[in-house]
Amino acid sequence: MRQRDILRHTLRRLRQEAGLTSTQVVRTLICSPSKLTRLETGENAVVETADVMALCEIYRASPEKRALLLGYAAVTKTKKDWWQSPEYRPAIAPTFKAYLGLEATAAAVCNYEGEFVPGLLQTEDYVRTIHRRAHERLSADEIDRLVTVRMTRQEVLHREAAPLKFAAVINEAVLRRRVGGPDVMRAQIEHLAEVAELPSVRVQVIPFKVGAHPGMNGAFTLFRLGDAESIAYQENLGGASVTRKRADVGLYEEAFNDLQILAVGPQESLGMIREAIKEH
Template sequence: MPVRSNPTGRQLRLGAELRKLRERAGLTSTAAAQLLGMKQAQVSNMETGRLGVSAERVRTMACHYDCPDQVLTEAIARMTGDRKRGWWEAYREALSHPLLDLAELEHHAQSLRDSTTARIPGLLQTREYALEIFRQAVIELSPPDIEHRLSFRIKRQAILFREDDPTPYEAIIHEAALRMQVGGSTVTRQQLQHLLDMSERDHITLRAITFDAGAYPGSGQSIHYAHGPVPQLDTVYLDQAHGLAFLDAEAQLHKYRTLFDRVEAVALVPAKTRDLIHTVMREL
């Protein structure tokens, strides 16, 4: 099997989980290779996502590493099964690799949670709202770049509209984002109506944080949390000025789970959130 030059985010995560299993067993990559009857370079390439691995190989490695968590082992093994090219691959020459990794992560997530302060989350943005966001980018984008980013963002939203298994989604949005007139009052009103429409779907939970709530944990950043098939395979992604950052260390996941729970504690319930949105729309 040839060595990959540019593994995807999911392939990198699979490799990272194999490395964690080995390290928990207290084995070096050389010792692991001897146990598995492989070369040390093969083990290293698997752990960096540069070399493919089968589900059966994952189970064999977990056995040799004395991993007691069968549920985790099977969840990692299932990460090897999807070899089809996702729709996001069509954008590989037009957009940055982290954006493609984001779409892949969302596609496979069991559920998603967002907390935002200044903008409506991308998965809930209308085309007109998103267009204005891209037009106001710090680094001016060309019309073709804007079109690529816009179509990519809209296609990401397809996970919320799947007929058989739409992805469960929770968004916590600060009142500041609801009141900010992105693109003017007409675009903002359309965006708020879209939020109301989406909030009526059974798999979508929309909650708002009012100005009256004051300061709260995580209020200075947008946080995105993707739930995997088991908690160990969850991922946090942060949208920062220099680009997307993906976090999956156990301590980081625990920190952001706790943070989300504290944010939820100060957020309005869905019914009162819809009341707030109606109030903001009347005041436009």
């Protein structure tokens, strides 16, 4: 589901949970009934953050929910540098800004993951579980900001003009490892199956039976930019590295091509994903 759709659904649900009618909200917000209708139906192509803040105040939404909805509203403005805004900067490490810039401007992204679902395909609960485990020293507010950043990134897959072409290869272990309990994991795998059917998304799974493969050295991402240029990105506990060197990038490109060959095709992979749903 696109961020704009989540925004309209959530705003309507918050109003209903607050026990307020549209008329009551309009009187408090001092706006026309049609404006609230457009916000709740998604007719507005751009949603102003001030409107979202006002509605969250009326509905007494939690800080977590407010941060998430403000992030979604920011996405509707289709700013490629959304992460530079004040609400996001505290949650983004300087080294990761380069990654976000590449992701926002790339024509295509290739990603191998051996431990978890690729970030662009994660659900909110799955993201939150990972961050709570990986960043145990962070406060709840800091975790909320990290989650908001992750969810906002996913808009690149749903752009009206030229959605990002995303090819992912994942280890079968990603489907089996239970992150956040059965409910969280089942919802995540269901979401993965749904997104895998987008025209611009290709997901393949490497079965355990393949044995050793080129991805065993760790996860990596390839950004394909204009003029046939590619950039490779790799991240671990010690930090992140970005390389443009043709020889180094070529090694990652060769590894990803090999992984795609070793993995089962998209349709068979979708079958494996759907089987995993039953297991959770």
